[in-house]
Amino acid sequence: MKYNDLNLKEWKKIDINTDSLWIINERDKSGKHKNIYHGNFVPQIPNELIRRYTKEKETILEPFMGSGTTLFECERLHRKYIGFDINQNMIDYVHSSMKDGLTTYPDYYIENANSLNNKLIEKHINLASQQFHQSEKVQFVLMHPPYMDIVKFTDNHNDLSQIDDVELFLKKFKNICTNFLQYLENDRYFAVVIGDVYKNSEVIPLGFYCMDMIQKNFNVKLKGTIVKNIEGNRGKQGSGGIWRYRALNSDYYIFKHEYIFVFKKVK
Secondary structure, three states: OOOOOOOOOHHHHHOOOOOOOOOOOOOOOOOOOOOOOOOOOOOHHHHHHHHHHOOOOEEEEEEOOOHHHHHHHHHHHHEEEHHHEEEHHHHHHHHHHHHHOOOOOOOEEEEEEOOOHHHHHHHHHHHHHHHHHHOOOOOOOOOOOOOOOOOOOOOOOOOOOHHHHHHHHHHHHHHHHHHHOEEEEEEEEEEEEEEEEEEEEEEEEEHHHHHHHHHHHHHHEEEEEEEEEEEOHHHOOOOOHHHHHHHOOOOOOOOOEEEOOOEEEEO
């Protein structure tokens, strides 16, 4: 496994989840992880993916940084990190968090940027590469975009969370994939964490639409379709009875899943 540091001679001791169903009952709250941002994902997701698909000192690229969950895992796992977010408040928060306590692995570069702006992303990835003394290529890309306008993170019109139309969302997300996947080395991996949405009294399978868009427009192989439960969903904590009543009083099912699509970039 040239793309990770796993010691397969002791494979029975490796705690990497290789199943396509991930049951995560509780969010990891250790270290710098705090559940302060509606829409952030559990740290166990980047932790699993980073250990499975990268080696120490390799570089992770992320177009939707959010509150820094992936960066904090990169620090813990000794990976370099390049991240962007359209929300300046999150950039400030993450900078502050990284200065809070001992930073054991300081090779990171974060910037407030519109991930749709190819020239701006190119500029900052070039600057990050100079800082890291490496080429512009990275070894893993992790994308956790907004699920359309379910949660509006900013009022910036370039923010994907402002989009309520599926076709427009897919068009914009395709542009972001183009902007970022060009920096991923061939034969390396990227993942998209995405959920479905419920609009106009019906389920919109946004996750599968995104998967289909990527397969049709990029040279990739789909390596995994993982279903992750969201038992600890912040919006439903402590109110399971109410949501169950609402579901029984109507005709829908309560969302407790997200998808993690793992792709391999091929030549």
